[in-house]
Amino acid sequence: MDVLALTPLLAELPTERTHLLDNLGRIRREVGPITPELSDALANHMNLRLGDVHEVVSFYSFLQVPVTTYRVCTGPICDCAGSRKLLEQDGAMEVPCLGHCDLAPVATRGDTILPGGEDRPVTYATSVGPALGLEQADESLTDYERRGGLAVLRALPTAQRIVEELKAAGLAGYGGAGFPTGLKWESLLREPAPRVLVVNADEGEPGTIKDRYVMELRPHLLLEGTLIAMRALDCPEGYIYLREEYATARARLLAAIEELRAAGLLDGLTLDLVVGAGAYIAGEETGMLESMEGRRAMPRLKPPFPTQFGHLGRPTLINNVETLAHIPAILQNGGAWWAALGRDGSSGTRLWSISGAVARPGCYEAPNGITLRELIDDHAGGATEEIGAIVPGGAASGILPPDALDVPLTRDALREYGSGVGSAAVQVFPRSYPVLRLLSETMRFFAEESCQKCTPCRIGNRALHHLFEQLEHGEAVMPRWQVDEWLLAMEKTSICGLGQASPIPVRNAMRIWPELFAPLDGVVST
Amino acid sequence: MVEFTLDGRPATASEGELLVHAAARQGVFIPTLCHDDKLEPYGGCRMCVVDVEGAPRPMPACATRVAPGMVVSTNGSTTDFRRTLTEMLLTEHLDPNPGGRPNELTDLAQELGAEAPFILPDAKREPYEDRNKLMGYEPDSCILCNRCVRYTQEVMQCSALSLEGRGGEARIVPTWGKSWLDTECELCGGCLSVCPTGALHEKFLTGADVEESALTKVKTTCTFCGVGCQLDLNVDPATDRIVKVTSEPHYVSNEGNLCVKGRFSFNFVHHPDRLTEPLVRGEDGELHPATWEQALQVAADGIKGVIARHGTQAVGFLASARLTNEENYLIQKLARNGVGTNSVHSCEAT
Numbered sequence: 001m002d003v004l005a006l007t008p009l010l011a012e013l014p015t016e017r018t019h020l021l022d023n024l025g026r027i028r029r030e031v032g033p034i035t036p037e038l039s040d041a042l043a044n045h046m047n048l049r050l051g052d053v054h055e056v057v058s059f060y061s062f063l064q065v066p067v068t069t070y071r072v073c074t075g076p077i078c079d080c081a082g083s084r085k086l087l088e089q090d091g092a093m094e095v096p097c098l099g100h101c102d103l104a105p106v107a108t109r110g111d112t113i114l115p116g117g118e119d120r121p122v123t124y125a126t127s128v129g130p131a132l133g134l135e136q137a138d139e140s141l142t143d144y145e146r147r148g149g150l151a152v153l154r155a156l157p158t159a160q161r162i163v164e165e166l167k168a169a170g171l172a173g174y175g176g177a178g179f180p181t182g183l184k185w186e187s188l189l190r191e192p193a194p195r196v197l198v199v200n201a202d203e204g205e206p207g208t209i210k211d212r213y214v215m216e217l218r219p220h221l222l223l224e225g226t227l228i229a230m231r232a233l234d235c236p237e238g239y240i241y242l243r244e245e246y247a248t249a250r251a252r253l254l255a256a257i258e259e260l261r262a263a264g265l266l267d268g269l270t271l272d273l274v275v276g277a278g279a280y281i282a283g284e285e286t287g288m289l290e291s292m293e294g295r296r297a298m299p300r301l302k303p304p305f306p307t308q309f310g311h312l313g314r315p316t317l318i319n320n321v322e323t324l325a326h327i328p329a330i331l332q333n334g335g336a337w338w339a340a341l342g343r344d345g346s347s348g349t350r351l352w353s354i355s356g357a358v359a360r361p362g363c364y365e366a367p368n369g370i371t372l373r374e375l376i377d378d379h380a381g382g383a384t385e386e387i388g389a390i391v392p393g394g395a396a397s398g399i400l401p402p403d404a405l406d407v408p409l410t411r412d413a414l415r416e417y418g419s420g421v422g423s424a425a426v427q428v429f430p431r432s433y434p435v436l437r438l439l440s441e442t443m444r445f446f447a448e449e450s451c452q453k454c455t456p457c458r459i460g461n462r463a464l465h466h467l468f469e470q471l472e473h474g475e476a477v478m479p480r481w482q483v484d485e486w487l488l489a490m491e492k493t494s495i496c497g498l499g500q501a502s503p504i505p506v507r508n509a510m511r512i513w514p515e516l517f518a519p520l521d522g523v524v525s526t
Numbered sequence: 527m528v529e530f531t532l533d534g535r536p537a538t539a540s541e542g543e544l545l546v547h548a549a550a551r552q553g554v555f556i557p558t559l560c561h562d563d564k565l566e567p568y569g570g571c572r573m574c575v576v577d578v579e580g581a582p583r584p585m586p587a588c589a590t591r592v593a594p595g596m597v598v599s600t601n602g603s604t605t606d607f608r609r610t611l612t613e614m615l616l617t618e619h620l621d622p623n624p625g626g627r628p629n630e631l632t633d634l635a636q637e638l639g640a641e642a643p644f645i646l647p648d649a650k651r652e653p654y655e656d657r658n659k660l661m662g663y664e665p666d667s668c669i670l671c672n673r674c675v676r677y678t679q680e681v682m683q684c685s686a687l688s689l690e691g692r693g694g695e696a697r698i699v700p701t702w703g704k705s706w707l708d709t710e711c712e713l714c715g716g717c718l719s720v721c722p723t724g725a726l727h728e729k730f731l732t733g734a735d736v737e738e739s740a741l742t743k744v745k746t747t748c749t750f751c752g753v754g755c756q757l758d759l760n761v762d763p764a765t766d767r768i769v770k771v772t773s774e775p776h777y778v779s780n781e782g783n784l785c786v787k788g789r790f791s792f793n794f795v796h797h798p799d800r801l802t803e804p805l806v807r808g809e810d811g812e813l814h815p816a817t818w819e820q821a822l823q824v825a826a827d828g829i830k831g832v833i834a835r836h837g838t839q840a841v842g843f844l845a846s847a848r849l850t851n852e853e854n855y856l857i858q859k860l861a862r863n864g865v866g867t868n869s870v871h872s873c874e875a876t
C-alpha cells in the first residue's frame with residue numbers, strides 16, 4: 001500500500017546518495033512515515049544497500065513519525081514553563097528544544113508552531129540593531145534593497161580585502177565555537193577552488209532562537225552574506241542546512257532565493273536548501289557534512305578540517321547563519337566600525353536569545369561584552385521571578401549563579417567562571433526550578449542526542465543523567481573523585497564538541513552549589 | 527621513513543603509517559577496541575588515545591598517522607583515560623561471555639583493574655533471537671564499537687548489519703531488526719569474526735560456546751573452491767571434533783575473510799557417510815575399500831578400454847569447481863596430452 005503510493009514519486013527522486021535525506025523527507029511528507037518497505041523501495045531505486053538506508057532513517061527522530069505529529073518541546077526552558085503538561089495530549093511526542101523558547105512552552109503540529117500549545121501567532125521581540133536591523137522585517141527583495149541591501153554584493157571587494165575587513169572587525173563565528181571568521185575564510189582560500197559553502201542553519205542548541213529570527217525577519221540579509229561568501233571565495237555550490245522544525249524560515253528562504261534568482265544574482269551558482277530530520281548533532285559541522293552525504297550525522301575525526309576536506313572531500317566553508325548575516329554590514333561600514341560596536345575589549349554586536357523568567361523574552365542585538373543584568377533589564381523587560389541560575393549561551397556553555405549578573409559576557413570574563421558565551425542563548429531560570437533538575441534534563445538531552453560514536457560521550461552523558469536523577473533523591477551512585485575522572489575523560493577524549501563540552505555545566509554547578517553534591521562524598525568506592 | 531619520538535625514545539615509521547602500528551613495531555602495545563586493520567580508521571572507542579605534543583587533546587593512535595618530529599607519549603595521563611573508558615563500557619556490559627569467543631573488553635578490564643561503579647538503568651537491551659542456525663547475537667554484550675557494521679559496509683558490502691538509532695536506544699541489528707536470513711546477508715560470518723566482545727558468535731554445533739582458548743587450532747586450506755582460503759579448524763580436545771572455523775587477518779589469499787562454506791560448512795568432516803578412503807566396485811556389484819594405487823589403476827583401465835573401443839574422442843573430462851587454477855591446468859593437460867581429447871570442461875565455467 002505505502003509502497004504503491006510511492007511509485008509515481010519514486011521516478012522523480014534523484015539517485016545520488018547526497019539526496020538521500022532529501023528524498024526521505026519528501027517521501028515522509030508526500031507518502032507517509034518511512035516504513036521498512038518504503039525504505040527498501042527507496043534503497044533499490046537509489047541503488048543503495050537496504051541496510052545503508054535503514055541506518056540513516058533510524059538516526060533521525062522524525063522520519064518514522066507522521067508530519068502531523070503533535071511535538072512538544074521538553075527543552076529546559078519549556079520544561080520550566082510546564083511543557084510536560086502538553087504531553088498528556090494523545091500521540092504527543094517529546095522533542096528537544098524547538099528554537100522558540102521566547103514563546104515557551106511550545107509545541108508544533110506539522111509546520112505550525114503552537115505557542116503555549118495553542119494556535120496563536122508567532123510574535124517577535126527585538127531591539128534596534130546597528131548591524132542586523134532585526135527591528136524591521138523585510139517583506140521582499142525590494143524592501144531589502146530600499147534599506148541599502150545588495151550594495152556590497154553588487155560592488156564586491158576582492159577576497160583579500162574582505163578577509164582584511166573581517167580580521168579588522170574581529171568577527172568570530174556565532175555558531176558556538178567562536179572561531180575567527182577572517183582566519184577561516186583565509187584558510188579556505190589556501191585550498192584549491194572550486195570550493196563549497198555550507199550555511200549552518202540547523203540551530204539546535206537549547207535556548208537559541210537567533211538564526212530563526214534572522215531567517216524569518218531578514219532572509220535576504222542572510223542570503224546576501226551567503227552570496228558574498230560564494231562569489232568572493234569561489235564557491236559555485238552552496239547549501240543551507242536548515243532544521244526541519246523551521247517551516248516559516250524554510251518558506252521565507254525559498255521565496256527569497258527565487259527573488260534573487262529572478263534578479264540574476266544567482267547566475268553561475270547553485271544554492272540549495274537541505275532540510276534536516278531531527279538530530280541536534282547534525283548541527284556539528286562534520287556531522288552536517290556526513291548528513292549531507294547521505295549518512296548518519298556522526299562527526300568526523302578532525303583534522304582534517306572541513307576547509308581542507310569537506311563536502312564530498314572538497315574544501316568547504318561552514319558558517320553559521322548569524323555569522324554570515326553580519327558580513328554585509330561589516331563590508332559596508334568597515335571592519336573598524338563594526339569592531340567599535342563591542343564593549344569591554346570585545347568587538348561588535350551579536351544576537352542574544354533571551355528566554356525564561358523575563359518579561360520580554362526575545363532576540364536582541366546588543367554589544368559583545370554587555371552584562372546579563374543589562375540584557376535582562378534593558379532589553380528583556382526585567383526578571384519576573386527571583387533568579388536561581390542562568391545559562392549564558394546554550395546547554396553546553398555552562399551555568400552561572402545570580403551573582404554573575406554584572407560580569408561582562410565575554411569569553412575572557414566568563415572563563416573565570418569556567419563558562420563561555422557559546423551561542424549567546426541566555427536562559428534565565430527562576431529559583432523555583434531545581435538546579436539538579438536543570439542538570440539532569442541537560443544531560444538527558446546530551447545523552448539522547450549523542451551520535452554514539454565515541455565511548456566517553458555515549459556512556460558518560462547517560463551516566464551523568466543517572467547520577468543527577470539519583471542525586472535529586474539524595475543518593476549518589478559514584479564517589480566524587482570518580483565523577484571528576486569521568487568528566488575529565490569526557491572533556492579530553494570525546495570526538496566532538498558535544499561530549500567535550502557537556503562536563504562544563506556539571507563542573508560549574510558543582511562549584512557554585514556544593515551542598516547539592518554532598519552525597520558524592522559519602523560514597524565509598526567499591 | 528619518518529622519524530618521531532615515542533615515550534622519550536627515538537622511533538621510526540613508514541610514510542603515512544598509523545601510530546598504533548608504528549608503536550607496535552617498536553614494542554609499544556596500545557590497546558584498541560574499535561580498530562580493525564581491515565577497516566578504515568574510525569577512532570570511536572577512544573581506548574587508544576595517546577598524548578601528542580602540541581595537540582589540544584589526546585589523539586587516537588588507531589586513526590593518527592605519524593608525522594615527522596611528532597612527540598608521542600603513551601604512558602602519561604592517557605593510561606587513566608583507558609581505565610575510565612573501560613569502566614564506562616562495563617556499565618552496560620551485562621553479558622561478558624555469550625558464546626565462547628574471546629572478549630577483549632573483559633581482558634582489558636582485568637589488566638587495568640577496571641570495574642563498573644554501577645550498571646546503567648537503561649543497560650538492558652531488547653533481546654535478539656534469530657532463526658538462522660549459524661550466527662548468534664547477544665545485544666547485552668555489545669559495546670557499540672561498530673566494527674561489525676563497518677565490516678559489512680567496507681569489506682563484505684552487504685550492509686546487512688546496522689547501527690540503529692541514536693542515544694541510549696542505539697543498538698546493532700540486522701537490517702530493520704529482521705533475521706539475517708531476510709536481509710542481504712550471505713552468512714559469511716565475517717562480521718562475527720571482527721567482533722571484539724563475542725556479542726556476535728557462532729552458534730553452529732554444540733561446543734561452539736567452549737572458550738576459544740581451550741580449543742586446539744589446526745591450520746588448513748579450505749577445500750571448497752579454488753580461492754584456497756586459509757583457515758583454522760577449532761577442535762575441542764575433549765571430543766576431538768571440530769566446533770568452529772576461524773581465520774587470521776595475516777593469512778594469505780583471504781586475510782581472515784571466509785565465505786559461508788569455509789566458515790560454517792564443516793559438518794561433513796564428522797558425517798558417518800563421508801568417504802575416507804577409495805572404494806572400487808567389485809564383481810559382486812558392491813563397493814570395496816581399496817588403495818589409491820588400485821583405484822587409479824581401475825580408472826585408467828576403464829578409460830583405456832573406452833579409447834580402445836570408441837577412440838579418444840569418446841572420452842571427456844569434467845573438472846570439479848573445487849579445483850584450483852593450477853589443478854584445472856593439469857586436468858586439461860591430462861585430457862589433451864595424456865588422452866588426446868579436447869572434450870574438457872570445468873563446472874566453474876557455468
Ligand SMILES: Cc1cc2nc3c(=O)[nH]c(=O)nc-3n(C[C@H](O)[C@H](O)[C@H](O)COP(=O)(O)O)c2cc1C
Binds near residue numbers: 178200283284
Ligand atoms: C553538538 C554541536 C552542535 C552544534 N550545533 C550548531 C548549530 O545548530 N548551528 C551552528 O551554527 N553551529 C553549531 N555548532 C557549531 C558548528 O560545528 C560550527 O562550529 C559552526 O557552524 C561554524 O560556524 P561559525 O564559525 O560561523 O560559528 C554545533 C557544534 C556542536 C559541537
Ligand code: SF4
Binds near residue numbers: 449451452494495
Ligand atoms: S562526542 Fe558524542 S556526539 Fe560527538 S562524536 Fe562522540 S558520541 Fe558523537
Ligand code: SF4
Binds near residue numbers: 687710711712717
Ligand atoms: S555474515 Fe557476512 S554477509 Fe552476513 S551480515 Fe555478516 S558480513 Fe554481512
Ligand code: SF4
Binds near residue numbers: 669672675720
Ligand atoms: S556486535 Fe560486536 S562488533 Fe558489533 S558493535 Fe557490538 S561489540 Fe562491536
Ligand code: SF4
Binds near residue numbers: 780
Ligand atoms: S569456499 Fe569460501 S572459504 Fe572456501 S576457499 Fe572458497 S571462498 Fe574461501
Ligand code: FES
Binds near residue numbers: 572574589
Ligand atoms: S581503537 Fe582507537 S579509538 Fe577505538
